[in-house]
Amino acid sequence: MLAVGTTTITVYRGTTTDAWGDEADTDTPVHTGIVASITEQSRRVTTRDDPTPRIVRYAVSRVTAGTDITDQDRIRDERTGAVYIVEAVSSMNSPVVAADLRLDLRRTT
Template sequence: MMQAIATTKITVLRGTATDAYGDEQDTNTPIATGIPASLTEQTRRVSGRENQTPRIVRYAVARVPARTDISENDRVLDERTGATYIVDAVSGMANPTIEVDRRVDLRRTT
């Protein structure tokens, strides 16, 4: 059961293959489909030491049920919009009484 209010359903994609040139390519092997998720895209203004010009960075965060099989470098397909994201990080808070949602930091690829 999820604590966050689901805004979409997602499919978790995993796996790689080698092409004819020996390069690694992602495969779109679904590990799980129809997973309820609270997915939000946000923006942040950032500037670095090398370049003081502020720029806008877009990122996304999803909340999924606690036992969802998802890990870094997986890909997430938003079943509602068709957008694909790469999983940058997966985390969750420790709670001794209930299972809490997992936070998934995402970077949009399409």
């Protein structure tokens, strides 16, 4: 991993159907103890329609290239207990080294 690991994460994947027929996330871990870097940031955002500035918070994580994480997985920061939904997985191309995976996250708890 090229980024400096700040925590370890657990990856949750999959859904089930509850007693009322609604889809619910499962809390079955797929992977545990994955070294990751998670940073939460904020950005001031305005639009042409609404020039009032708003503060938008978002989180980004980096994990080792080849880690089995996909869109819509959930990850739990084992240090803080925060849970995030993975909204996008991307990586930079490098002819020299396998670049880390970048995870765009949305915090759920």
